[in-house]
Amino acid sequence: MSFTSKLIDWYQSNKRELPWRARKDPYAIWLSEIILQQTRIEQGLKYYEAFIETYPTVFDLAKAEEEDVLKLWQGLGYYSRARNLHHTAISIVETHKGIFPENHSGLMKLKGIGDYTASAISSICYNEPQAVVDGNVYRVLSRVFGIFTPINSSQGAKEFKTLAQKLIDTKQPGEFNQALMEFGATHCKPQNPGCEHCVFSSTCVALKKEFVMQLPVKTGKTKVRKRYFNYLVLVSDDEKTILEKRTEKGIWKNLYQFPLIEKENSSKITFEEVEKCFPEIEIDSVTVHNEIPLTHKLSHQHLQIQFWVASTAALGEKGLPISKINELPVPIVIHNFIVDFSF
């Protein structure tokens, strides 16, 4: 029996019930695929439900404010996905009359949709034989076929796409794609794969040669930048504070945070620095909230963060009622502080 037949058979008796599998309309599939980029199903599931509930159609999403979309996305990370999601919803409504492109190349033109997502949507919704290649596919194919080409190289990307394309079930490409990913996610796992009772045990090259744990091959290691953040938590007598929008490129674009003083090292900020930050405001006192900086790890940055609580009589124009801060999208580390501090 062929690889493809074995895989489809395995899928039919092992697939999980997931909400987006109950439908084939491009809006739901698109939404689920964007949410699931670099995100485990268990983590993305709640967000999918919330988005479908809040924005049932692409028209509802297009009508929304970006700030509200980011608020619903809060905590999921990679926020450019949310900004592009909103941007593309508007684009589909305004220039495609609310109708999604119905093939791979048309989908590829949309912001936030690359080869993987275009393949997923076109295969599931339109039965177009486009093979998806995600982390699961790299792992399964590299093991079963014994491929040592690094998956994070341009040659590897081409090689695995070509192989998956050769294997795809052209009669049911969407089922094949989901089967391959499901098999990688639940059976051919990175750690403790179920090799002892596997439908490919008789032909798997990695299993026969005992290379399973060496595959897939991934080269290089990501360099991590250290940064030192000092957040100024202003608190006025009339229960207001200040949150600012991050508008520059980089992490957390268009999310809100307390006024930030970034330093080159772990040296502490001074009262004078705080005053210089707000020339028009009379600061009464500044006390550190966490003496020991908390470490917040991102994929390319390690942030050492200290919160400083600054008391003042009034905040003027920029003052935001503390009762309203939970309406704004914030990085999870800011959210955690707000919950813990409880003003």
Next chain:
DNA sequence: AATCCGGGGAA
């Protein structure tokens, strides 16, 4: 071809 972009769960 490299680098950037989050947060969380598992071992």
Next chain:
DNA sequence: TTCCCAGGATT
């Protein structure tokens, strides 16, 4: 700690 997750955009 380290790895990696239904990747894509930018440089």
